[in-house]
Amino acid sequence: MSETSSNMNSENARLRLAAILREPVVLALFAIIILLGIGEAVSPGFARGDQIIKLLTVAALLGFAAAGQNLVVLAGGEGIDLSVGAMISLGAVIAGNVMDGSNGGIIPAVIVASGVTFLIGMVNGLGVNLIRIPPLVMTLGMTSVIQGGLVVFSRGIPSGNAAPALMNFINQPVVFGIPGILFIWLVLIIGMVFMLRATAFGLSIYAVGANPQAARLVGLPVKAIRTIVFGLSGALAGLTGVFVIGYTGNSFISVGDQYMLPSIIAVVIGGTSLAGGSGGYIGTVAGAIALILLQSVLTTLHLEFWGRQLIFGGTLLLLLMFYGRQKSARI
Amino acid sequence: MSPAITVRDLTKRFDKVHALTDGRLTVERGEIHALLGANGCGKSTLSKIVAGAYAPTSGTVLIDGKEVSFRSPRDAEQMGIALFYQELSLIPKMSVEANIFLRREPRNGLGFIDRDRMRAETLKLLEMFKEAVGDDIRPDALVADLTPGQRQIVEILKVYAKEPRIVIMDEATAALDGRQVKVFFDILRKKREEGVSTIFISHRLDEVFEICDHATIMRNGAVVAETTIADTTPEHVVHMMVGDVKKAPKRQLRDEDDKAPLLKLDAVGSAQLDNVSLSVAPGEIVGLGGLQGQGQSTLLRSLFGALPITSGEVLLNNEPVSIRKPADAVHRKIAYVSGDRGPDAALPGRSIFENLAAAILVSERRKLVRAKELQPQLAGVASAFKTKYARMTDAIGTLSGGNQQKIFIARWLATNPQLILLDDPTKGIDLAAKADLFALIRGLADSGVAVLLYSSEESELLDNCDRIAVFNDGAIVTELSGAEMDSFHLTRAAYGEA
Structure with missing residues (x-):
């Protein structure tokens, strides 16, 4: 009897270990370690401390953009935000013009850039939830509107500059050789995890994503929640834009485009289900880091832009096939 | 000449549940044959086997004297059987x-759809109903x-377009008005003259007596009688559907006057509800009876704000209330438990804790979850109800x-509701859990909660309710209480015989 129970215990432990190893977050961590190894092998010094901090700085920008994407996907209803890239560009252009190189403009820039993109995100959300435009089409259309608007207003000429203090904060070490952007990312991570796990709003996002009808039948405002996540996604993308101009110094009207697909891939690598209702931001953080590492390794291997695109798209589709199979077996 | 359909010794088992233990049926050519019985008696299982939708566990089906075994509804269709x-x-x-x-x-000739012929044949079919609908239905109108x-x-x-020889009309008159029913019956009679056999299932006994020649009566998965309509009475048919009537359990009569109703409905109406008036006092369990789909679930969902109410008044504690969405109901301390757990209640992939906490987060308008404080509280509610689970953080699917x-009911108990709407809450749960559930409901009622209970199992209503309002066609036909609370009165009322 005791023998069978101890057998069962070890069997349970084995199953639990297997389940943990299948967790997307753990898989993403493995990917990070393997990629670091490959990078170090190909180009010694790849995994050096200062190199890693540089990679993390780039990953932080993606992590901000993917945070909003994460919320939209979690809330379900085929939720996806393809306008993330255009919103980042918009945020960067707005921030550049508001700051125009002066440190006093940083706070107004943050407020105006994230405020405007929040409102545009809400328009996305209302289009999806009130007029029932599919999220894919709504946000793709919005991308086109924003890009067109940026060209019309700026006449295609780059304008505005980042404030020096912002550039220092993002690129230069603040404490222990770590730049400020990483501290801000840490604050975002804590904020996202707190919101998703400890607030009623966070639990509502999961509930609405897991089963909108059941959510409605406990009295949750399904449409309002699914609208607000688009607003938050817009605001986070706008904020990313502010950091992007701080990172590069000046902005051009397509600066955010390169974040659109990676923001989705990071969410998927991190184990958030595209069907909504399961996943979380820690996974997305691991996904963003893994993706930036992959990009960096590919660059070290002298793979050109289109080669990287090929690998990114392929990674996304492979992951979706893999997780999709797991999910159908799990219910 | 052999009969159009003969069914012998038909049985059907779903896992361990015997849905049909003795299915017999003989329908002659050119006959309208009623299939009668209370909820869950096996009549829809029997008709689905005949239509090829289910394969029988054992037994034989003969069409025109020849044994058949259908593998799909298409097979049945090819033999001239059409199901409404x-x-x-x-x-x-x-x-x-x-x-x-x-x-x-x-x-x-080229294999393309011949639109002209399709139009012409549709017009010819529509001609059959011309008397009732005129030219209101055009062939190119969208459904x-x-x-x-x-x-x-x-x-x-659509059924008749297949030119069937055997038709199964399962509740085909449900949405028709009086004139449309009359024309439909004329069509049935004309088809009878042409030799078409009809199996007729209806929740209106008067229709059965108007149109049918013979009837097969079922109870608890078995055929209990075959009779000629001309030789029997509605009263007798109900007796056969019910069998031995269980004595109504002795119940202390409650003083109707000493308590003001907690919920009062005054001529509530909507697309599927017809002038529903009803009141429920605190501490009372009022049942909603009748055949399935007669407006019971609609009423409960409408009271919870999940379906619209278009006329009449809902009073809660003597005050008119307007409940437009479920959140309004939750804030008025109304709870709704659906038997369709999958679509209506489960948050799949989420933890037991999250599934438990969903309603209280709304009812208390919480901003923060405070799991440390909430978990023991919810665990207390769930365990008072003998819910077995390992850890609160396990997924609900375990x-x-x-x-x-029990978790989906406990989620509402945590909100201290004053009115609980139970919409066939025991669907697909085992007997022990059912007993726990009804013990709990009676306990809640004794503590002053008002309960509205719809169940598709009449014994649950008879055993647990203080009164039963019986529905037919979206309206309350009659209210049963005291000595009338037995299966005979319930079945008779369910078939529209007040």
Whole structure:
């Protein structure tokens, strides 16, 4: 009897270990370690401390953009935000013009850039939830509107500059050789995890994503929640834009485009289900880091832009096939 | 000449449940044959086997004296058997003619759809109902634009377009008005003269006595009687459906006057509800009876704000209230428990804790979850109800159906509701869980909660309710209480005989 129970215990432990190893977050961590190894092998010094901090700085920008994407996907209803890239560009252009190189403009820039993109995100959300435009089409259309608007207003000429203090904060070490952007990312991570796990709003996002009808039948405002996540996604993308101009110094009207697909891939690598209702931001953080590492390794291997695109798209589709199979077996 | 259909010794088992233990049926050519029985007696299982939708566990089906075994509804269709589906089979965004000829469109020489012929044949079919609908239904009209009655007519025409020899009409009159029913019966009689056999299932006993020649009566999965309509009475038919009437359990009569009603409905109406008036006092369990789909679930969902109410008044504690969405109901301390756990209650992939906490977060308008404080509180509610689970953080899917349902009920108990709406809450849960559930409900009622209970199992209503309001066609036909609370009165009222 005791023998069978101890057998069962070890069997349970084995199953639990297997389940943990299948967790997307753990898989993403493995990917990070393997990629670091490959990078170090190909180009010694790849995994050096200062190199890693540089990679993390780039990953932080993606992590901000993917945070909003994460919320939209979690809330379900085929939720996806393809306008993330255009919103980042918009945020960067707005921030550049508001700051125009002066440190006093940083706070107004943050407020105006994230405020405007929040409102545009809400328009996305209302289009999806009130007029029932599919999220894919709504946000793709919005991308086109924003890009067109940026060209019309700026006449295609780059304008505005980042404030020096912002550039220092993002690129230069603040404490222990770590730049400020990483501290801000840490604050975002804590904020996202707190919101998703400890607030009623966070639990509502999961509930609405897991089963909108059941959510409605406990009295949750399904449409309002699914609208607000688009607003938050817009605001986070706008904020990313502010950091992007701080990172590069000046902005051009397509600066955010390169974040659109990676923001989705990071969410998927991190184990958030595209069907909504399961996943979380820690996974997305691991996904963003893994993706930036992959990009960096590919660059070290002298793979050109289109080669990287090929690998990114392929990674996304492979992951979706893999997780999709797991999910159908799990219910 | 052999009968159109003969069914012998038919049985059907779903896992361990015997849905049909003795299915017998003989329908002659050119006969309208009623199939009668209370909820869950096996009549729909029997008719689905005849239509090829289910394969029987054992037994034989003979068509024109020849044994058949259908592997799909298509096989049955090829033998000239057509089943009337309640509304489910029409595609709203397609035209009337496209729906009627779906998958059987007439072709021209080149293999393309012959639209002219399709139009002509649709018009010919519509001619049958001309007396009732005139030219209101056009062949090219979208089904979505039709009234429920017109849609049902299209559904009937779709059945006849297949030129069947045997027709199963399962609740084909449900959405029709008086004039449409009259025309439909004329069609049935004309088809009878042409030699078509009809198996007729209806929740209106008066219709059965008007149109049918013979009847087969079922109870608890078995056929208990076959009779000629002309030789019997509605009273006798109800007796056969019910069998030995259980004595109404002795119950202390409650003083109706000493408590003001907690919930009062005054002529509540909507698309599927017809002038429903009802009151429930604190501490009372009021049952909603009748055959399935007569408005019981609709009423509960409407009271919870999940379906619209278009007329009449709902009073809560003597105050008129307007409940437009479920959140309004939750804030008025109303709880709704659905038997359809999967679509209506479960948050799949989420933890037991999250599934438990969903309602209290709304009712208390919480901003923060405070799991440390909430978990023990919710665990207390769940364990008072003998819910078995390992850890609060386990996924809801790790629990059995009965334990899941206990979680979905416990989620509402945590909100201290004053009115609980139970919508067939025991669907698919085991007997022990059912007993726990009803003990709990009685306990809640004794503590002053008002309960409205709909169950598709009449014994649950008879054993647990103080009164039963019986529904037929969206209206309350009668209210049973005291000595009338037995299966005879319940079945008679369910068939519209007040």
